[in-house]
Amino acid sequence: MYRPTRMLALYDTLRRRRVPFRPRGRTVTLYVCGVTPYDTTHLGHARTFLVFDVLIRHLEAGGLRVKYAQNVTDIDESILQRAADRGRDWRELGRDEERKFLQDMRALSWRRPDVMPHATREIDAMRALAERLERRGHAYRIPDGGLYYEVTTFPRYGRLSRFSPSKMRRVLAQQDDTRLDDSRKRSPLDFALWRRVADGPTWPSEYGPGRPGWHLECSAMSLRHLDQPLDVHGGGDDLIFPHHESEIAQSEGATGRPFARYWVHVAAMKLGGEKMSKSKGNMVFVRDALTRVSADGLRLYLLSKHYRKPFEHDEEEMRRWGAFAVQLREMALPRATAQLPREVKAALDDDLDTPRVLRLLRGYVRARDAESATVVARYLGLRLR
Ligand SMILES: [Zn+2]
Incomplete structure (x- = not known):
């Protein structure tokens, strides 16, 4: 039994306070939302992953084993868009960018995850989870549109972010992939588990050929590779809503069990007062920084x-x-x-x-x-x- 001499305290986003971290056994599971490989690693990514790297080193030095999983979103609208812009094959683009990401992080002595599931190789698990949610009454079909999660069937939706429905709608309005949503949704907050699409790469499903929703990916992969509940679920704080909020709704909706014991979020890296991001183009890349x-x-x-503090570069x-x-x-x-x-x-x-x-x-x-x-x-x- 692990007995820390002084208890580790972590700030848990769900409870909005620092809580003692109590491992359940020798092994701690950690799931961190990973990258969508279509562009180069910037300092914001590196900071997020290094924070978890330090957490892992600290837990391991305390005698625990850490099983660390981090996904690679290798199918996504942004990859398809970038590949089309550059006239490249989307798979090849994703593989190249992923290789560069791993090189950048290896240069920073990052402890590589034990498992790095790729979305395109986990479609079965995602379809199975979607079907389970439909069976349990959390999802509805839109003819020729796909399968959507019905948020009102999960009363705890919003508990992680504590956003009001109107704030949720404002955030969603700025998200790329929600623009592709079917207008026949029962509520604007409902999100796609499976989106039926006509062009680009698709996979067959009960809901017609299409692509899985992004949130579904992390619920399916964490359940498959780490079991539920996860000890620590982490990521950048921009993922709290809608991504992590929706992961909770899916995972708990499907299993009836708690999803994660501790939620740890890393604040954004900023440049010129704004969050470093691909969409704003205000990024400092790891490989460029490493020349200086x-x-x-x-x-x-x-x-x-x-x-937990935003970091102005x-x-x-x-x-x-x-x-x-x-x-x-x-x-x-x-x-x-x-x-x-x-x-x-x-x-x-x-x-x-x-x-x-x-x-x-x-x-x-x-x-x-x-x-x-x-x-x-x-x-x-x-x-x-
Ligand atoms: Zn995720």
């Missing part, structure tokens, strides 16, 4: 703000962390045997307070305490070479 700063420097920089600050990484590397010992300083563990146990850890780390460097500096840097996943 080392991987260790970038890792430190991305962990230098608390994960600052080139100067990034370079300062790069300089600090050089200092660390010069000081690092080939072998450090010290225990992790208690104050560092306490900071991480305190809802992953990495800015506090980095302040402590700077203190060890100033004090020429090479032993502690090395141990803490390695704990955070730095390579020090």
Whole structure:
């Protein structure tokens, strides 16, 4: 039985407060919503995945095993659109972009997930889940339109985001894929489990040839690869609504059991006051940043703000962390045997307070305490070479 000396506390989005993290056994399951591979990895992606990387390292150092799954949305309107714009095959585009994503993250010493399910290879599981939801009265068919989730059949819909129905409608109005929805839906908040489409790649189903809804993907894959309830479900905070809200409705609607025990969300990376995003085009790519700063420097920089706070990109600050990484590397010992300083563990146990850890780390460097500096840097996943 895992007995942490000090209890890890995490902020749980559903409960809106920090709660003690209590594992159920030796193995903790973690599901993080992954990328749609049609464009290059930007600092916002890297930050999100590195936060979970630190969480995993911290749990594993505490004697737990972590089973980590992260999906690849390799079929999506945005991939199809990009492939069409570039005159490329959508599968090939997705594979190339995924390879680049993995290269970028490997450069940052990211702990690769144990399972990386791909949407296109999990269609059976998605169809089965859709059918289950229909049998349980949560879904309805639209003739020639597909299968939709009826949100009013799930009274807890909205509990994660705490959005009012009108706010939900405003958010949905800005989403690409909801524009493809059938206007015959019973409520504007109902979402597609299966969308019947005429062109592009389609898969056969009871509801006609079409494509699965994006939310369905994560419910089906997490259930298949990790079981329910998940210990930790994570992702960027822009996924809270509609994506995670809808995942809960699907997963709990289908199984009658709780979906996830802890919801952990990472705030956005910003540039020029706006969220870094493909649609705005205000992105800094990992591979470009790595021409100006080392991987260790970038890792430190991305962990230098608390994960729940939005992070405004600052080139100067990034370079300062790069300089600090050089200092660390010069000081690092080939072998450090010290225990992790208690104050560092306490900071991480305190809802992953990495800015506090980095302040402590700077203190060890100033004090020429090479032993502690090395141990803490390695704990955070730095390579020090
Ligand atoms: Zn997801």
